[in-house]
Amino acid sequence: MTRSSRQLWHFHGGLKLESNKAISTQSPIVKARLPKRLILPVQQHIGEAGALLVKKGDKVLKGQAITQSTEYVSAPVHASSSGTVIDIDEYPAPHPSGLNTLCVVIETDGEDKWTELQPTHYINTKSPAELRQLIRKAGIVGLGGAAFPTAVKVNPGPQAHIETLIINGAECEPYISCDDMLMREYATELISGCGIIQYMVSATHCLITVEDNKPEAIKAIQAVINEQALHTIEVVSIPTIYPTGGEKQLIKVLTQKEVPSDGFPSDIGLLVQNVGTAVAVHKAIVLGEPLISRIVTVTGEGVKQPQNMEVLIGTSMSELIEQSGGYHDDACKLIMGGPMMGFTLQTDHLPVIKGCNCLLVENTPEETPATMPCIRCGACASVCPAQLLPQQLFWMASSKNFELVQDYHLFDCIECGCCAQVCPSQIPLVQYYRFAKTEIWSQERDRIKSDHARVRHDFRQARLELEKKERAEKLRKKKELLEKKKIAEAAAKNDTPETEIDPKKAAIEAAMKRVQDKKAAKQNNNTSSDE
Amino acid sequence: MSILIAIIVLATISVFFGLLLGYTSVKFHVEGDPVVDKIDALLPQTQCGQCTYPGCRPYAEAIAAGEANINQCPPGGETTMLALSELLGVEPIPLDSEHADDPEKTVVYIDEQTCIGCTLCIQACPVDAILGAAKQMHSIIESECTGCNLCIPPCPVDCIHIIPVKIEPETWRWSLPESTDTSPKA
Numbered sequence: 001m002t003r004s005s006r007q008l009w010h011f012h013g014g015l016k017l018e019s020n021k022a023i024s025t026q027s028p029i030v031k032a033r034l035p036k037r038l039i040l041p042v043q044q045h046i047g048e049a050g051a052l053l054v055k056k057g058d059k060v061l062k063g064q065a066i067t068q069s070t071e072y073v074s075a076p077v078h079a080s081s082s083g084t085v086i087d088i089d090e091y092p093a094p095h096p097s098g099l100n101t102l103c104v105v106i107e108t109d110g111e112d113k114w115t116e117l118q119p120t121h122y123i124n125t126k127s128p129a130e131l132r133q134l135i136r137k138a139g140i141v142g143l144g145g146a147a148f149p150t151a152v153k154v155n156p157g158p159q160a161h162i163e164t165l166i167i168n169g170a171e172c173e174p175y176i177s178c179d180d181m182l183m184r185e186y187a188t189e190l191i192s193g194c195g196i197i198q199y200m201v202s203a204t205h206c207l208i209t210v211e212d213n214k215p216e217a218i219k220a221i222q223a224v225i226n227e228q229a230l231h232t233i234e235v236v237s238i239p240t241i242y243p244t245g246g247e248k249q250l251i252k253v254l255t256q257k258e259v260p261s262d263g264f265p266s267d268i269g270l271l272v273q274n275v276g277t278a279v280a281v282h283k284a285i286v287l288g289e290p291l292i293s294r295i296v297t298v299t300g301e302g303v304k305q306p307q308n309m310e311v312l313i314g315t316s317m318s319e320l321i322e323q324s325g326g327y328h329d330d331a332c333k334l335i336m337g338g339p340m341m342g343f344t345l346q347t348d349h350l351p352v353i354k355g356c357n358c359l360l361v362e363n364t365p366e367e368t369p370a371t372m373p374c375i376r377c378g379a380c381a382s383v384c385p386a387q388l389l390p391q392q393l394f395w396m397a398s399s400k401n402f403e404l405v406q407d408y409h410l411f412d413c414i415e416c417g418c419c420a421q422v423c424p425s426q427i428p429l430v431q432y433y434r435f436a437k438t439e440i441w442s443q444e445r446d447r448i449k450s451d452h453a454r455v456r457h458d459f460r461q462a463r464l465e466l467e468k469k470e471r472a473e474k475l476r477k478k479k480e481l482l483e484k485k486k487i488a489e490a491a492a493k494n495d496t497p498e499t500e501i502d503p504k505k506a507a508i509e510a511a512m513k514r515v516q517d518k519k520a521a522k523q524n525n526n527t528s529s530d531e
Numbered sequence: 532m533s534i535l536i537a538i539i540v541l542a543t544i545s546v547f548f549g550l551l552l553g554y555t556s557v558k559f560h561v562e563g564d565p566v567v568d569k570i571d572a573l574l575p576q577t578q579c580g581q582c583t584y585p586g587c588r589p590y591a592e593a594i595a596a597g598e599a600n601i602n603q604c605p606p607g608g609e610t611t612m613l614a615l616s617e618l619l620g621v622e623p624i625p626l627d628s629e630h631a632d633d634p635e636k637t638v639v640y641i642d643e644q645t646c647i648g649c650t651l652c653i654q655a656c657p658v659d660a661i662l663g664a665a666k667q668m669h670s671i672i673e674s675e676c677t678g679c680n681l682c683i684p685p686c687p688v689d690c691i692h693i694i695p696v697k698i699e700p701e702t703w704r705w706s707l708p709e710s711t712d713t714s715p716k717a
Contacts, residue, residue, distance in 0.1 A: 043700075097703035371708075398707065431708045438704040443610070445702065446575065453576035453677045456658040457586065 006236055011252040013383040014241040015418050017340075019213055021177045024299040024306040029181050031310045032323060038080050038106040038314035039351040040066065041093045045141040046148045047073035054104060058085045061115035063290050066104050069136065075149040075354075076139045080292040080312035083108040094317075094336050094350045096343040103351070106314070117288035128200040131285060138284035139291045139354075143276030144168060144179075144245070145337060147355035150277055154200055156266035163269035165203040166254060167194055167278055169210040169217065170238060170245035173338030176358040178295040179275050181308040183210065183217035186279050187224045193278030194233055196285050201271055205232045208275070209250060211240040242340065243416040247272045249385050261412055276357075296352055298324040302331025302361030311352050317359055318348040328363055335360040340417040372425040380419035380429060386412045390419035390429055397436035402443065405436050413437075566619075567595045573614045577606045578657035579679030586657065594619070602626045606678070608634045636696040638676040639683065643668050645690035652682035652691060 043049040050067030054060060060079040067077045083106045090100035120126060120134065136151035156162060167190075171179040183190060190208070198206045210218050221235045238244060238253055248259045250272060257268050265272055273281075276294065283289045292313055299306040304325025311320060317334075321327060335342040336356055380390035388409055396405035413433050420429040570591035577587070582603035584590040593599035594615070601615040602624040609626060616623040641652070641661075648666040660676045663669030683691050 093700065095700045095703075096705070097698075097700050099698065099700050099703060101700055428708050431705065434705040435707050442702065442704050449677075450574070450576035453578070453658050453675075454571070454587070456660075456675065457576065457578050460657065460659050 006234075008236075008238060008253055009256040010241075011244070011249040011385050012387045013385045013418060014243065014249070015383055015421060016240070017174050017242045017421075019240070020174045020299075021180065021213070024175070024177045024297050024308055025180060027307050029185055029295060029308045029310050030323070032312070032315060032320060034081060034108055034110065034112060035312070035315045035319055036108060037086075037316070038083070038108060038312065039091055039316070040077050040080070040104045040106065040314040041091075041351065041353060042067050042077055042102050042104065044077060044147060044313075044353040044355065045075045046146065047071065047075070047152075049102070050074055050076050052088065052104070054085050054088075056085055056088055059083075060085060060106060061113055063117065063292060064115045065137070065139075065290070073149055073152050075141050075151075076137065076290075077104070077313075078139055078290040078292050079106055080314050081106070081108045082111050082113040092347065092350055094345060094353055094356060098346050119288040120285050123196055123199060123285065128202070131196065131200050135281060135284055137290070138280070140277060140280045140284055141291070141354050142274055143280060143294060143354065143357070144274035145341075145355050145357055147353075150273070150281070153273070154197060154271065156201070156264065156271065160266040161269055162201040162203045162266060162271045163205075164255075164271075165194065165198050165201060165206040166250060166265075166270060166272045167206060167208040167275055168245060168247070168250055168272050169208055169214075169221075169275040170250060171214070172211060172240070172242045172245035173340050173358075174242075175299050175360050176297050176338050177299070178297045178308055178357050180214045180217050181297075182279060182295050183214070183275055184220045187217075187220040189279045189282045190221065190275055191224045191228065191230070191233060192286060193280070193282035195230075196281050197271075197273060197278060198232065203271065205234065207254060208233065208235045209238050209254065210235060211244065212237045213240045242418070243385055243414065246385060246414050246416065248414070261409060291354060294352070294354060294356070296320065296356060297358040298361075299358065300331075300335075300361035300363070302328050302333070302363035304328060313354055314351045316348070317345070317350050317352060320352070320359060321348055321361070327361060330363040331361045332364075333362040335362065340421070341415060369426040371427055374425055374427060377424060379422045379424065383418040383422050385416060385418060386414055388413060393436075394427065394429055394432050397432040400439070402436060402440050406440065410436055410440075564592075564595055567591050569618055570594050570615065573607075573611055573618065574604060575607045575611060575677070577677040577679040579606060579677070579681060581605050600624055606634055637678040637680075637693045638671065638673050638696055639678070639680060639691050639693055640671050640673070641669050642690040642692060643670065645688050647688055647690075649687060651685040651687065655682045655685045657681060 042052065048069075048071035050069045052066065053068050054066045060066065061082045062079060064079045065076045066079055066085075069076050085104060086107045087105040089103065089105075091103040091105070092098065093101040093103065095101070123131070126134075132151050132155055135154065136149070140150040141147040142150060142153065169179050169183050171177070194206050194208065197203075208221055210221070218235055218237055225233055225235065236254065238250075243249055244253055247265060251257060251259055251265055251268075251270055255270070257270075259265050260267055280291050284291070293310055294313065295308055296311045297306075297308050298320050303321060304327070307324055309320055309323070334345045334348055336345055337343065337358055337360070339360060339362070342358070342360060374391060374394065376391060378391065381388075384390055386409075392408050393405055393410055393413070396408065397410075410433060415430050415433060417430050420427065423429060567588070571588050574587040574591060580586065582590040582599065584593055584599065590599060590603065594601060601619065601621065602612050604611050605626065612626060613623055646669050648663060648668060650663065650665050650669070652669060653661045653663055657679060658675055658677055660672045661669055661682065662672055678693075678696070680693060683693075
């Protein structure tokens with residue numbers, strides 16, 4: 001095996017955390033029951049939402065697209081099972097804001113009937129661009145949690161040359177084990193998916209990286225590699241340090257290279273994909289199946305039977321909890337994602353979305369430790385995997401100095417939570433960074449809007465000015481015309497002899513004469529009758 | 532004789548520099564006042580006139596001329612005031628209006644049942660965000676509306692109402708964690 005001989009490096013900082021993964025890896029992946037209702041948010045990814053393809057009352061088949069991408073950075077959503085669209089409206093979605101978002105609600109018919117699928121049997125008959133199109137149509141997004149459209153990520157541009165494909169199976173966050181179980185049970189599909197992506201970006205070799213606390217997964221993948229005698233795919237065991245699953249941290253560990261602050265891994269010849277994404281790519285190309293399900297870890301001390309489940313996208317979280325034995329009596333907090341980077345959900349009546357890797361139920365009573373003033377100990381800076389100065393960022397964010405906080409590279413922060421974890425004053429540091437980030441984005445949106453308004457206002461001013469000028473010009477022309485007419489008339493009066501009478505005048509005179517004649521005639525008649 | 536040389540030399544130099552200055556003033560002439568542009572870029576462009584000036588640019592000109600304070604823009608709120616104080620190097624002044632801290636963003640909408648199609652609001656809108664014609668129904672183009680509310684007073688039938696801008700998950704913002712003890716101490 002080559003994995004022991006490969007040299008590895010360290011990224012700055014990081015933490016050794018209690019992994020707590022074993023509680024959910026005791027049983028194999030369970031298929032969740034087909035729910036009665038599927039709620040599918042149209043926006044489940046980074047980028048633009050697609051345009052709706054269905055309307056209320058439509059019958060849909062499993063795998064049928066219900067939205068269509070209109071922008072480049074976008075991914076369509078597919079019906080996870082067959083049934084009828086019973087509503088298209090705003091429903092609560094799993095998001096830290098707890099706000100509603102546009103969803104398509106499907107009442108399942110229980111038949112789970114697939115739409116016609118178009119599998120690709122020989123990958124080599126298709127060009128990378130054609131495969132990208134297939135991935136795009138299958139609605140695949142990064143399943144590690146960020147949910148960035150995969151078709152965009154595997155197209156790093158014509159000048160980028162991808163040397164190595166890195167498949168991220170590190171899964172460094174405590175409690176989460178969906179990637180671990182996926183690697184154990186879908187190793188063949190994973191290797192197939194790796195091969196497809198490798199072919200698409202023409203990477204010379206592929207490294208599947210797994211933390212050394214997942215020996216079963218490493219064994220399963222190695223067995224498939226040995227069986228198929230693959231030389232370009234290699235499984236690498238890496239030390240378990242949080243957050244080694246971060247893209248930039250993983251690259252540092254494997255290659256010692258650093259991704260530029262505002263750059264992408266493709267700038268240094270690398271592409272990183274999650275293991276779940278690789279399996280989804282295999283399903284999309286080899287089987288023709290779009291992304292309609294994913295593996296979700298349902299775990300934590302607050303749930304009775306922690307396990308991993310294969311779940312149709314759009315299934316209600318409450319059903320997963322119910323099928324995992326339900327809540328313990330002392331369960332108090334539901335988190336989507338892990339304990340470090342996840343966010344608290346207000347309710348479990350929310351659909352599972354493509355980026356939902358874990359449902360964590362905590363039972364530790366939420367004793368909010370009293371936040372104390374920063375003592376400038378610098379512990380946060382020593383653990384920061386992005387080599388930032390968390391303490392400085394904190395001062396700047398809390399004093400709303402949004403320009404300076406960007407100069408200190410706020411946007412390189414991956415919100416891993418290491419700084420908040422080690423802070424002796426219990427300052428919720430990441431919240432400050434999230435606050436600053438969303439505030440900066442909001443100001444940027446306002447700036448774009450005000451620039452737009454300025455252009456429109458200026459245009460209106462210019463238009464009003466022009467209209468005023470045109471009106472003045474018209475008035476001037478009319479006046480000129482009138483003047484000319486007057487002059488012409490005056491000239492005509494002087495020129496023509498008096499005898500020639502104006503036809504209008506003549507007409508009036510003639511009319512008056514007629515009236516006088518009539519009057520005279522009447523008078524004559526009256527006098528004659530009197531006689 | 533020597534005094535003559537001095538005069539000639541000085542005269543030549545002054546003529547030379549005179550020409551140079553004349554040339555540069557023509558060559559590097561700056562159209563308008565750049566400070567006004569910079570101030571204008573920071574203002575929210577609602578054109579609402581709440582600053583007592585007829586629009587954002589006139590207010591920017593007034594600030595540049597030293598006639599107006601930097602705290603007269605309610606839609607911009609504290610953020611704009613701080614940005615202006617930073618730009619102009621003057622002390623920040625608290626906003627005197629009640630909605631100073633974080634003004635809620637609003638737009639207007641027209642109750643189309645009540646609208647009589649008088650076009651008065653169209654004439655009042657500073658950014659051409661109202662669509663309609665005489666005796667035809669009017670409608671606000673929401674994406675263009677700056678929330679200046681200038682269309683409300685002219686409306687003879689009071690059919691224009693203010694609504695807050697809807698917050699979507701994409702535009703939602705994390706709030707600053709509530710803590711009093713953590714503010715930086717000198």
